[in-house]
Amino acid sequence: MASVTLPTGTVTKLERPGPLRERVYEALLELIVTRSLKPGQHLVETELAGHLGVSRQPVREALQRLNTEGWVDLRPAQGAFVHDPTEEEADQLLVVRGLLEAEAARLAAANATPEATARLRELCEAGERALKADDVDAVVAANADFHTYVMELAANSVLAELSAQVDRRVRWFYTPVARTRGSLSWDEHRAMIDAIAAGDEQRAQQLMRDHTEHTRTSYHARTDAER
Template sequence: MSHPFPASKRKNSSRPAGLSDTAAPRVLRPAPLRQAVYDAIVELIVQGTLERGRHLVEAELAEYLGVSRQPVREALQRLQADGWIELRPAQGAFVHIPSEEEVDQLLAVRTVLETHSAALAASRATPADVNRLWELQQDGLNALAVNDSEGLVAANAALHAAITALAGNKVLAEHIGLVERKWRWYYLPIAQPRGQDAWSEHAELITAIAAGDVSRATDIMHRHTERTRETYHAERLAKAEQD
């Protein structure tokens, strides 16, 4: 790949003291195809199309996504680094099966972040903001009424994302975003078991935010995320006993 600056410019350009030629930065062009393939595979994993433990074949993924094998290969390397898949020597790529400890650690962090987000949202929300939260709440109730697990996951993510946006803290939003994508994956198996309880808790939370009650919003969000955490572990334990 050519350097973004002509050689003559590089030779004559000034350099901060202490930086040698070998330390010169390399500005790489963006790779939207690699990113698109990465995002597509993540969504297939989150939605359960590529189930946990499934063997992933480069050629099959490339054909399914309509791309060459190279961006798939590059995406798989990054997916391993981010904990979505495992690359096993002489066996290939497999969708990661998260451990109980791994999930518990993520959910513990989620509780801290989401609780702070709810507190900030309660201190900032306008009536229009609250109306939007009630609309998203109704989307969840609609999905619940027809037993739509994927719809519940999407509605839950949208409602929590809206609360995060109301918090108005970009750093907080960035960290919640990192956690939330994995959480969507973990949440799918328990979307139905959480069911009405989760959406009743959401209604309590929106009511507290509407009232500007920071203390109550904080308490409700903390209990809400902890109950979800407990449900996840209970469902995994029940499934293990059945197997």
């Protein structure tokens, strides 16, 4: 089993100001979400502490919190490992994500202004540039920014709160299929923008539903191929 081997430049030493425990937690969570730390990877406290430039104690506390939240598995006599999600876990998360975002797209179409749709087009262009540069991390970030802004346009605080609870896990599942989805994903975004700009609530909702379903099936197809 691989231990904590990370590409040069992936991790920067943490600044001391602020709650160190929280900063270590956020750093490790981001490494997991971006798959710099891969599902099933062994997490050695001393190695992580060295990468982050901290002692083992805040790393241990962060791993315990990540275990509670389902990002890390603590195995007796073996140590900590990045959680490897089951097909059922992925399916449940991505189905819920589809429900939330389809409703957000409908409300965005009801609320959108010309300025808002112009911003959506800017976000889409950023994603297309990242895709052309084959920068997967930037593609995933741009995709998250696009969906977050659609959620903002929905102007529903309860919907936004629920979406925030699954946002990082959606990024986690989207990262491995970002290249597979490729330009098609951004073509789907552009079609959604057109529906939102036209105030067509039902079409925006259906396009988002189809879009999230394509991501779900792409994820399952990838994991099936790996097996």
